[in-house]
Amino acid sequence: MSSFFTGRVLGAVAFALILSGCSVSGSYPDATELDAAKLRFISDMSSATLSVLDEQHCGGQTTGILNNLFLANTRRRVDMSMPPVSDKTPYLEIRLSPNKELLLHLNTQGTGSVCGMAFTFTPQSGAEYELTFNRAGSQCMTMLKRLHQVPGQVARSPVPLVNKGIPSCMGANALFPVPAKGLPATPERDGLIEQIVSQSIITEMKPGATSLSESAQVEAVDLVVNKRKQQMNLDLPDAYWVQYRQNVATYLVQTQGIKANAFDQYKVEYRTRLSRLDTPSIKALVPDTQATDVTQALATNGAMLQYYHRLNEQLQKEVMANNWARMAELDKRYGVCERYAQCWQN
Incomplete structure (x- = not known):
């Protein structure tokens, strides 16, 4: 479990998202490998988004939007074998290339706050995961779990979240700024x-x-x-x-x-x-x-x-x-x- 920053933002966020071209299904193309991993992104927060970044896509590729005032929830699905705990909370599903290190970036923009988080993730071959992104009091919380089946039940095992960044993306954009150089030493x-x-x-x-x-x-x-x-x-x-x-x-x-x-x-x-x-x-x-x-x-x-x-x-x-x-x-x-x-x- 991980908590991260909350803060105030200007209103009319949903309208701004539309103007920026944020689509319902996003720009990320599902992986095509037969052993691709599958991930379910679940969130009850306003305008929640999940982006996938790697060395070739330092700006990230979006996967869709959930809980936006003006846009319908994406119905993006990839036929995961294990169902969500509840169908009441909106979710989307994507396929990820296995054994490839990615950076997943989560973001939400409500009428009075913004939350964001990023973590490094290497999906395992044929594995299925659930990523939740919700609010707990004044904090936003995220948890990644791997799904697996044991006799008679679906087990959800937590996976630790660590952000290692993408070193090769340094300087590519505002997400990966190059640190300023120091002045000459004396x-x-x-x-x-x-x-x-x-x-x-x-x-x-x-x-x-x-x-x-x-x-x-x-x-x-x-x-x-x-x-x-x-x-x-x-x-x-x-x-x-x-x-x-x-x-x-x-x-x-x-x-x-x-x-x-x-x-x-x-x-x-x-x-x-x-x-x-x-x-x-x-x-x-x-x-x-x-x-x-x-x-x-x-x-x-x-x-x-x-x-x-x-x-x-x-x-x-x-x-x-x-x-x-x-x-x-x-x-x-x-x-x-x-x-x-x-x-x-x-």
Whole structure:
């Protein structure tokens, strides 16, 4: 599950959409591969849209529109084998090329707010998915689930959402802006920048001085594996559990490194942003000097603290997604999903 920004926009959004040429069915052509993946996009929000982006389509291709005041809901369908939970909430369906990394962009424009989100997605061969896009209080929420059938039921397994962007699209349009270059470095500027960065660091950013001991790690892995065995209650070979144990151990090690990674990336990003400023502007951000602009310094540090929190969350999602992919491959190799509804699905 992921939440993202909400904000106010001008009225007459539906009319603006019509003027911009947004069609009911969109411009995205369904994939034609026999093993194409299928995705159902479900939303109850005003003027909800889903666009598909890749290296050849940095501007995105639209798939249609839902819940627009002046346009009928698209009836786009691709004969998915598993029905939606309810037919009451509008939805559309598309076919996606398998094993190809895409960027899916969701957007909605109501009379008083706008919400948007993007995430990287690699559809699996022949798989079926559901993507929901709804509001929860003051936030918009999205969730991607993979659908699969087990005896007597349809199972919906959540898939983690991570936005890796499209590096080759950098500079192609406003969605992928090229960062401004920094000004030439000098000893004076480098010293000022280091003062700002070093004094912005708070306790919560600093990596822990100690990590789990080897015995504590083994105990933690045993706890996870044994609990999973009890939940599944399946007859699986020892080789499966050896690999499962290794995956858990790898995930544990990677999660312990997240904070240090975020800390290092934070300092690099802060230095990069400051390098784009002229020298007087940098001096105004150095704490406790005659040239300090306290208001601007606090605002800059506050913005960078928000960046740190977003970065830390993003790194956690990436580690989780990598572990998810390893577990999904393992369960697929041993046919777990045919017998267990809560299997790992990618």
